[in-house]
Amino acid sequence: MITFNKAPFIGAEFGYIQQAVDALKICGDGSFTKKCNAWLEERFGARSALLTTSGTSALEMAAALSGVQAGDEVILPSYTFSSTATAFVGRGARLKFIDIRPDTMNMDEKLIEAAITPKTKAIVPVHYAGVSCEMNTILEIAREHDLVVVEDAAQGVMSTYHGQALGTIGDFGCYSFHETKNYSMGEGGAILVRDEGPVETAEIYREKGTDRSRFFRGQVDKYTWVDWGSSFLPSDMLAAYLWAQLERADEINENRLETWRFYREAFEPLAEAGRIDLQVIPEGCVHNAHMFYVKCRDLADRTQFINHMREHGVQCVFHYVPLHSAPAGLKFGEFVGEDRYTTSESERLVRLPMYYGMDPADRQTVVDAALDYFQRG
Numbered sequence: 120m121i122t123f124n125k126a127p128f129i130g131a132e133f134g135y136i137q138q139a140v141d142a143l144k145i146c147g148d149g150s151f152t153k154k155c156n157a158w159l160e161e162r163f164g165a166r167s168a169l170l171t172t173s174g175t176s177a178l179e180m181a182a183a184l185s186g187v188q189a190g191d192e193v194i195l196p197s198y199t200f201s202s203t204a205t206a207f208v209g210r211g212a213r214l215k216f217i218d219i220r221p222d223t224m225n226m227d228e229k230l231i232e233a234a235i236t237p238k239t240k241a242i243v244p245v246h247y248a249g250v251s252c253e254m255n256t257i258l259e260i261a262r263e264h265d266l267v268v269v270e271d272a273a274q275g276v277m278s279t280y281h282g283q284a285l286g287t288i289g290d291f292g293c294y295s296f297h298e299t300k301n302y303s304m305g306e307g308g309a310i311l312v313r314d315e316g317p318v319e320t321a322e323i324y325r326e327k328g329t330d331r332s333r334f335f336r337g338q339v340d341k342y343t344w345v346d347w348g349s350s351f352l353p354s355d356m357l358a359a360y361l362w363a364q365l366e367r368a369d370e371i372n373e374n375r376l377e378t379w380r381f382y383r384e385a386f387e388p389l390a391e392a393g394r395i396d397l398q399v400i401p402e403g404c405v406h407n408a409h410m411f412y413v414k415c416r417d418l419a420d421r422t423q424f425i426n427h428m429r430e431h432g433v434q435c436v437f438h439y440v441p442l443h444s445a446p447a448g449l450k451f452g453e454f455v456g457e458d459r460y461t462t463s464e465s466e467r468l469v470r471l472p473m474y475y476g477m478d479p480a481d482r483q484t485v486v487d488a489a490l491d492y493f494q495r496g
């Protein structure tokens with residue numbers, strides 16, 4: 120079976136984990152964590168980048184740093200992973216789901232203003248498939264209404280928007296290093312902080328509410344409990360695993376893009392013939408080949424396609440049952456405006472196998488099986 124994902128593995132991971140163990144530094148903020156943080160800051164131009172235990176915990180930190188409180192409202196797409204929503208639910212926020220654009224599956228920036236009320240505190244763009252939301256418009260609206268922007272860039276590591284790295288554009292950016300993402304430490308993530316102001320608070324939240332980071336820098340002579348916080352820092356063994364991949368980030372990115380382009384070329388004629396729809400990459404967006412998806416005609420077509428692919432030894436998956444219709448979505452929020460695309464487009468979308476180091480023969484198998492299905496009509 121050609122699986123839809125294989126966790127990235129470069130080969131240097133075990134050697135670095137051994138080094139972390141030998142240094143007797145397996146808790147958080149050891150040398151590998153510091154290397155990863157510094158790499159993220161330099162490479163992407165973030166004021167501060169801090170590894171976290173997951174993309175979800177990065178979002179939880181961002182929600183806390185946004186100052187969102189009970190009764191505040193947060194605007195986000197319904198077409199996303201539960202973590203985007205639950206991080207804000209944890210602060211007592213009410214969720215205002217808006218519709219997506221069918222071309223990118225990202226929040227439709229033109230619908231944000233209609234969802235703003237005096238209680239609105241934050242906008243949470245999700246860069247689906249590593250393709251950027253329309254950030255210029257979103258930042259403008261945020262400035263005008265004094266709102267915080269939290270980018271869910273879980274899928275967007277190494278993607279850019281008009282030259283700026285995703286995750287560094289809004290007030291806070293959240294990355295995921297889950298095994299299904301482009302760079303992985305099994306479970307992990309990072310929070311990126313754009314401005315100097317909240318950097319110290321981010322460090323405090325991440326260190327169980329203590330000023331331990333200041334203590335380690337020699338800025339205070341003992342550390343103490345100063346604020347809310349939790350344990351958001353991963354073991355240095357996991358950071359060592361990630362470091363092996365960050366060191367080779369360009370190679371991993373290029374390899375994924377090569378598979379993406381191979382698929383794209385193979386499916387372009389079907390899209391031109393109107394049999395399927397393909398992802399749109401808007402001008403100014405450079406993506407990271409996080410995902411390759413096609414859109415079938417409808418739910419029935421997609422179900423048949425997935426079954427066909429399985430019979431040919433290829434695992435294709437779909438995801439995101441829209442949050443607003445999920446049990447927790449009904450409890451914690453509501454859809455604002457018309458659900459024109461969220462439900463219908465999500466029912467058509469299917470992801471093809473896509474991972475670092477994919478065997479060219481396997482890619483060909485995927486394409487052959489898919490063409491066999493779609494060319495039948």
Ligand SMILES: *Cc1c(COP(=O)(O)O)cnc(C)c1O
Pocket residue numbers: 173174175176199200202203245271273274294295296297306307308
């Ligand atoms: C993967 C993902 C997350 C969660 O990241 P974890 O590291 O699994 O906690 C959040 N949002 C989006 C859009 C994701 O794809």
